[in-house]
Amino acid sequence: MSGHKPLVLGSTIFLKGDVTQNRWVGARSASDLERSLGFGPGRLARGWAVLLLKQTLKPDDFKFSGLTLRSGGRYGLPAHTSAADQARPSVHDGVLADRGPAGYAELQRITLASVTPKGPSRLVKVLPTTPHSGTMPPDEQYPMGAGGLQWTLIKPCEFLVAMMVDQNGIATIASTPPYSAFLGASATYDNRARLARFLDQA
Secondary structure, three states, X not given: OXXXXXXXXXXXXXXEEXXXXXXXXXXXXXXXXXXXXXOOOOOOOOOEEEEEEOOOOOHHHEEEEEEOOOOOOEXXXXXXXXXXHHOXXXXXXXXXXXXXXXXXXXXXXXXXXOOOOOOOOOEEEEXXXXXXXXXXXXXXXXXXXXXXXXXXXXXXXXXXXXXXXXXXXXXXXXXXXXXXXXXXXXXXXXXXXXXXXXXXXX
């Protein structure tokens, strides 16, 4: 999955990369989650995993990457070519230039206070089964998302593999015993709510 070793439901794994808050992930269908996070249509059709951060972050664990309105931790919308996309200014560099190292670290400490160990404000990572494509235009692969918080972990951090969704939209959570339910667009409220509660509380 996404170039990583096969994931095992209920296991822990150490990863770097982009994270957001659970309120932007939760028990959404594939298409709803694509729109929320800024994945191109169909990117999650083969499934995905939701990983819950299980450690307390420190300022030197992450950098600011703006919002899911933009991809790659850069200002402005994704571009059509990789060269143009990489030319967009970095959110991290912009905040650092504006505030300086001490001000950047202070903003990290302040914003860390908005993160909770559980609930909708906890940090999560989504790993699509379909990996990143080096040939697809950035604006097609990572279009504008819904505007959720986006940080980039620059050190490997501990995550729980909490939910795995297959190509048929069947989600399985790492509860005891494991619980599975359909998570497509026509999923029932009760099933969706049970999955969402687990992602909030695990």
